[in-house]
Structure formats: C-alpha cells, structure tokens
Amino acid sequence: xxxxxxxxxxxxxxxxxxxxxxxxxxxxxxxxxxxxxxxxxxxxxxxxxxxxxxxxxxxxxxxxxxxxxxxxxxxxxxxxxxxxxxxxxxxxxxxxxxxxxxxxxxxxxxxxxxxxxxxxxxxxxxxxxxxxxxxxxxxxxxxxxxxxxxxxxxxxxxxxxxxxxxxxxxxxxxxxxxxxxxxxxxxxxxxxxxxxxxxxxxxxxxxxxxxxxxxxxxxxxxxxxxxxxxxxxxxxxxxxxxxxxxxxxxxxxxxxxxxxxxxxxxxxxxxxxxxxxxxxxxxxxxxxxxxxxxxxxxxxxxxxxxxxxxxxxxxxxxxxxxxxxxxxxxxxxxxxxxxxxxxxxxxxxxxxxxxxxxxxxxxxxxxxxxxxxxxxxxxxxxxxxxxxxxxxxxxx
Ligand code: VNL
Numbered sequence: 001x002x003x004x005x006x007x008x009x010x011x012x013x014x015x016x017x018x019x020x021x022x023x024x025x026x027x028x029x030x031x032x033x034x035x036x037x038x039x040x041x042x043x044x045x046x047x048x049x050x051x052x053x054x055x056x057x058x059x060x061x062x063x064x065x066x067x068x069x070x071x072x073x074x075x076x077x078x079x080x081x082x083x084x085x086x087x088x089x090x091x092x093x094x095x096x097x098x099x100x101x102x103x104x105x106x107x108x109x110x111x112x113x114x115x116x117x118x119x120x121x122x123x124x125x126x127x128x129x130x131x132x133x134x135x136x137x138x139x140x141x142x143x144x145x146x147x148x149x150x151x152x153x154x155x156x157x158x159x160x161x162x163x164x165x166x167x168x169x170x171x172x173x174x175x176x177x178x179x180x181x182x183x184x185x186x187x188x189x190x191x192x193x194x195x196x197x198x199x200x201x202x203x204x205x206x207x208x209x210x211x212x213x214x215x216x217x218x219x220x221x222x223x224x225x226x227x228x229x230x231x232x233x234x235x236x237x238x239x240x241x242x243x244x245x246x247x248x249x250x251x252x253x254x255x256x257x258x259x260x261x262x263x264x265x266x267x268x269x270x271x272x273x274x275x276x277x278x279x280x281x282x283x284x285x286x287x288x289x290x291x292x293x294x295x296x297x298x299x300x301x302x303x304x305x306x307x308x309x310x311x312x313x314x315x316x317x318x319x320x321x322x323x324x325x326x327x328x329x330x331x332x333x334x335x336x337x338x339x340x341x342x343x344x345x346x347x348x349x350x351x352x353x354x355x356x357x358x359x360x361x362x363x364x365x366x367x368x369x370x371x372x373x374x375x376x377x378x379x380x381x382x383x384x385x386x387x388x389x390x391x392x393x394x395x396x
Pocket of ligand 1: 049052111112133134135136180181232233235261
C-alpha cells in the first residue's frame with residue numbers, strides 16, 4: 001500500500017496534450033489516473049496509541065485482501081499515513097491527502113482530538129470522513145461529512161450503568177481518562193446510574209498519557225465503594241490491571257466494572273487472573289458467537305499473529321462502508337459518496353449495524369460481557385445483549 005506518485009512534469013504535459021487534442025504522451029498514464037480512487041487513512045502507527053494503528057491497518061489490509069482493489073468500477077488505492085497520535089500532524093496530513101492526493105475520502109482517526117482536528121478539512125473540501133476508532137459522542141457533529149464505524153462512549157456507559165444498578169451495586173466510584181471520551185463515559189455513567197437510584201461517591205480522572213494509577217487507586221481504596229467503574233482508552237488496560245492487582249484492590253471486595261476498552265482483546269490475553277470476572281459493556285468481542293465473526297477472526301489471525309480487537313472491527317467495517325458507498329456512487333466522491341454511505345445496514349463481525357442516515361453515527365447492539373478463561377485464554381464472554389442502541393448523546 002505504498003504510494004507511487006507520477007512525476008509532476010509528465011502528468012502536466014500529458015494533460016496539456018489531452019487539452020490540445022494531440023495526445024502523444026503516455027495515454028495509459030492518464031487513463032490509470034482517471035480510473036483510480038484514493039482513500040487517505042490517517043492512523044497512529046507510532047507513539048502511545050500505536051496498537052490502535054496496528055489493529056486498524058491489519059483490518060484494512062484484510063479487507064482489501066478479501067475484497068480486491070476495485071470498487072465503483074475504479075481501482076482503489078489506500079494511502080496510509082502515520083500521525084503518531086499528534087493532532088497537528090493529523091490535520092496537516094488530512095490537508096495534504098485532500099489537496100495533493102485528491103483522495104475521495106479520509107478515514108482512520110485513532111483518538112478524539114485527531115478526528116476533531118481534521119473535521120474542518122472534511123467540511124471545507126466536502127470530503128467524506130470515516131471515523132474508525134475515536135468515540136466521543138460529539139465527533140459526528142463536528143462536520144456533516146463525518147460518518148462513524150466505531151462506537152460512542154455513551155453507548156457503553158449507559159449499558160453498564162443499567163447492569164450495575166440491577167446487580168446489587170449501589171455505591172460506585174468512577175475513574176476515566178481526562179479527555180473527550182472520558183468526559184462522556186463519566187457523565188453518561190453518572191446520570192444513568194443515579195437515575196437508577198445508585199450513588200456515585202467520587203469521580204476520579206487520570207491524565208490521558210499517564211500510566212501511574214497509584215494516586216487514584218489509593219482514593220478508590222479509601223472510598224470503599226461496591227464497585228469501581230473505569231474507562232481508559234485502548235492500550236492502557238493492561239497497565240491499569242497490573243496496578244489494580246499490585247495494590248490488592250482485586251481482593252478488597254471492590255468489584256471492577258468497565259467499558260470494554262479496558263478489557264480490550266488486544267491486551268486481554270496478557271492480563272492474567274486479575275481480569276477474571278470483570279463485567280463490562282461494549283460492541284465487539286473476538287469471542288462474539290456468529291459465523292461472520294468466526295470467519296473474520298480466523299482470517300485475521302491467519303494473517304496476523306494477534307487477535308482482532310474492537311479497533312480492527314471499526315477499520316474493517318469502515319472499509320465496507322467505503323466500498324459499498326463507492327459502488328453506489330460509481331466511484332464518485334464528495335456528496336455522492338456521502339449520500340451513498342448514509343443509511344447503510346449490514347452484518348458486521350460484531351453483529352447487525354446501521355449507519356444512521358440522520359446522525360451519520362452507528363446504531364448497534366451493545367453486549368454485557370464477563371471476562372472468562374476459555375481454552376486457556378481470557379475472553380470477553382457476552383451474556384446479555386442490548387439491541388440496536390443509538391448513541392445516547394444524540395437523544396438529548
Ligand atoms: C478513544 C475512545 C480512543 C476509546 C480509544 O482508544 C478508545 C477516543 C485509543 O475517542 O480517543 O478505546
């Protein structure tokens with residue numbers, strides 16, 4: 001998936017010759033250009049969120065390997081760029097992909113600030129932008145050209161808040177990463193849990209880049225709640241679990257409940273016994289029991305030496321959305337592609353999903369899962385399903 005750039009001068013003279021009607025130079029070259037559509041994917045391939053980039057990159061490659069490089073009668077070229085998780089870089093790359101590479105769509109976006117930084121470029125250039133990872137509710141409102149194939153934190157947070165209230169959990173402390181999705185997780189958990197008659201004793205936050213959970217874990221121990229509710233972005237769960245166990249909190253009678261970002265399939269295999277029994281809510285488990293998921297997981301694991309996580313599914317479904325959209329728009333981008341992607345309904349490895357035509361956000365089943373050991377490996381085992389959950393952030 002490396003980009004090959006035609007030399008500028010050659011292209012310029014080829015198109016000049018075309019205009020003059022005396023096409024003498026490299027006609028195949030001009031044809032190839034007209035028959036190619038480019039998708040510009042921006043991911044954190046390096047830096048603290050590199051696991052998200054690695055998962056989505058692998059899923060995109062799997063999609064192309066399985067479905068070929070043709071859509072809407074055109075050859076699809078996927079250009080993958082690394083923003084290292086830095087928003088200024090994401091914005092610059094989005095600009096370059098639109099202006100220089102003339103991509104028909106932007107995709108990827110590993111973290112909320114990276115998606116928000118690129119939203120104005122999508123709007124100004126009328127370029128559809130498929131958010132495959134970032135999950136703050138408000139992202140889809142930042143541009144009418146944004147669609148999302150990941151999830152929203154409110155979808156997961158209200159689901160686990162309902163489960164907790166029904167399962168004898170009365171007093172909770174919340175702990176979230178201190179940025180967009182953490183704010184959403186805290187707010188939506190808090191509101192729903194209190195509505196259900198529960199009590200939130202404290203709301204704790206950790207810096208997005210902070211890996212030291214000691215100060216907040218001490219506060220949790222002192223507050224002695226029935227349960228601790230946690231949201232941390234993908235990639236931080238294992239470090240958190242390790243410190244949770246080191247401080248003996250798993251043995252202090254405080255239940256751990258979470259969004260599935262914490263018991264992420266990317267790291268779950270290495271978390272050890274401390275993760276056993278953690279109940280959490282999310283939209284995807286590698287153990288999801290369906291023929292579509294079995295096929296996806298088998299193919300993914302055959303191509304990579306790791307398990308797909310929810311980020312991989314966001315990337316895979318994002319490619320489906322783009323290919324199906326391009327088939328309908330006959331390879332056109334802009335408003336035609338945007339319209340063709342709105343309202344798509346399909347069977348994802350996660351279960352049935354809808355890209356809501358009004359909100360451009362994803363409507364999907366949210367599962368309540370418990371971490372269990374299956375054939376020697378830890379998995380999130382689904383035991384309850386909330387059907388077709390719309391983003392609660394869009395219902396206000
Ligand atoms: C975000 C949300 C990122 C959930 C995550 O992992 C995650 C975000 C990198 O919107 O920044 O698990």
